[in-house]
Amino acid sequence: MSDPQTEPTLSSKKETSARKSRRTSRRYERRFVAQSPYSSWLVTTVSGLGAAVMGAGAWSYVYGESFKKAAEVAAAASDASPQSFFRVEAVPSYILAAGAALTGLGIWIGTSSETPLRVGAPGIAMERGEIRRMAWSGVSKIAWEAAALALLVEGDDETGQAWTFRVPVKSHAEAVGWILREALDRVPGVVDIDKDVLDQMPRANPHAGEKLDLEPLQVVGKRDALTQKIISYEPEARVCTRCERIYDKKSVPETCKCGASLLALRTSEAAEGDPNQEERA
Numbered sequence: 655m656s657d658p659q660t661e662p663t664l665s666s667k668k669e670t671s672a673r674k675s676r677r678t679s680r681r682y683e684r685r686f687v688a689q690s691p692y693s694s695w696l697v698t699t700v701s702g703l704g705a706a707v708m709g710a711g712a713w714s715y716v717y718g719e720s721f722k723k724a725a726e727v728a729a730a731a732s733d734a735s736p737q738s739f740f741r742v743e744a745v746p747s748y749i750l751a752a753g754a755a756l757t758g759l760g761i762w763i764g765t766s767s768e769t770p771l772r773v774g775a776p777g778i779a780m781e782r783g784e785i786r787r788m789a790w791s792g793v794s795k796i797a798w799e800a801a802a803l804a805l806l807v808e809g810d811d812e813t814g815q816a817w818t819f820r821v822p823v824k825s826h827a828e829a830v831g832w833i834l835r836e837a838l839d840r841v842p843g844v845v846d847i848d849k850d851v852l853d854q855m856p857r858a859n860p861h862a863g864e865k866l867d868l869e870p871l872q873v874v875g876k877r878d879a880l881t882q883k884i885i886s887y888e889p890e891a892r893v894c895t896r897c898e899r900i901y902d903k904k905s906v907p908e909t910c911k912c913g914a915s916l917l918a919l920r921t922s923e924a925a926e927g928d929p930n931q932e933e934r935a
Contacts, residue, residue, distance in 0.1 A: 681870065683774020684863035686829040708754060768825045773832040775868065775898065778807060780819065787812050790840045790897040790912070791879070796833070797846045798855075805830055809844075823856065828863055831856035840896045841912045871898060878902040879911075892919040 772779035772787075779787040793809040804820040811817045823830050835858035837845050847855075873891035877884055879899040885891045892901045897912035906920045 681775040681868040683772045683776060683779070683866050683868060684832055685866055686771045686773065686826060686832070686863045688768035688770065688825040689827065708749075768822065771821065771826060771829045772866070773829060773836055773863075774866075776871075777898075778833060786817070788817055790836070791894075791899045793837065793841055793844050795844055795846055796837050798848075798851050805833060807833070827856040828859060831858040832862065834858070843913060871900075873900050876900045878905055880905050880907065892916070894919075 770781040777789040779785050795808040797806045804822040808818045892906050894910040896914040
């Protein structure tokens with residue numbers, strides 16, 4: 655026979671344990687800096703040539719300064735005009751300028767104007783001054799644009815505004831690989847790409863990008879994915895482990911919109927209140 659005094663205690667222990675589990679669950683994302691769309695061989699060649707020319711210009715300048723007085727004496731003895739002498743003296747400066755121009759060209763073609771991206775548990779984010787993020791629960795479609803050689807991502811950002819952006823595979827190959835991997839794991843229903851095309855996509859390199867640890871998901875102040883009720887107390891929230899949709903504990907469906915089972919998150923109150931509850935996300 656169960657002790658009525660111990661039942662609430664056990665229930666509260668389970669709730670506390672679940673709360674701790676949510677707080678200690680590790681969340682992270684990867685930061686990707688765009689790569690140059692040009693061949694690495696071309697970048698290396700131009701940059702190396704620029705460095706070599708700059709070195710030659712510096713050497714010729716030092717060499718010319720070392721023998722400047724001797725050159726002046728020789729020019730005076732041969733009645734050479736000062737104008738011709740100064741022209742020769744200016745050659746090292748021209749060489750240095752040419753080397754600097756080549757080095758600048760190498761830097762220009764070796765970098766990309768594409769925005770850094772972040773991919774991880776919170777979704778896909780773009781760094782343009784401030785971080786703009788699209789949570790996995792906000793992604794409505796991920797497609798492949800063959801003409802632009804880029805992933806097309808459609809959905810709503812964290813503020814609820816419609817957002818569409820493209821991720822070029824030439825400059826963000828590593829990010830493309832991780833976007834597809836995370837999307838297929840978390841929200842496979844939004845990936846609208848043929849299997850033959852997927853097989854040719856870049857793979858998610860486990861060492862790619864800069865791995866950033868994140869704080870636990872903040873649920874207070876967020877809205878329930880079904881009822882739009884504001885979560886005012888953390889223990890009232892239940893979070894889908896795949897897409898991080900947030901639900902009130904009394905309105906958790908059996909299945910999340912992303913396809914994950916939420917039976918383990920449903921409370922006795924939700925089950926009693928709506929025994930035939932279907933997916934309403």
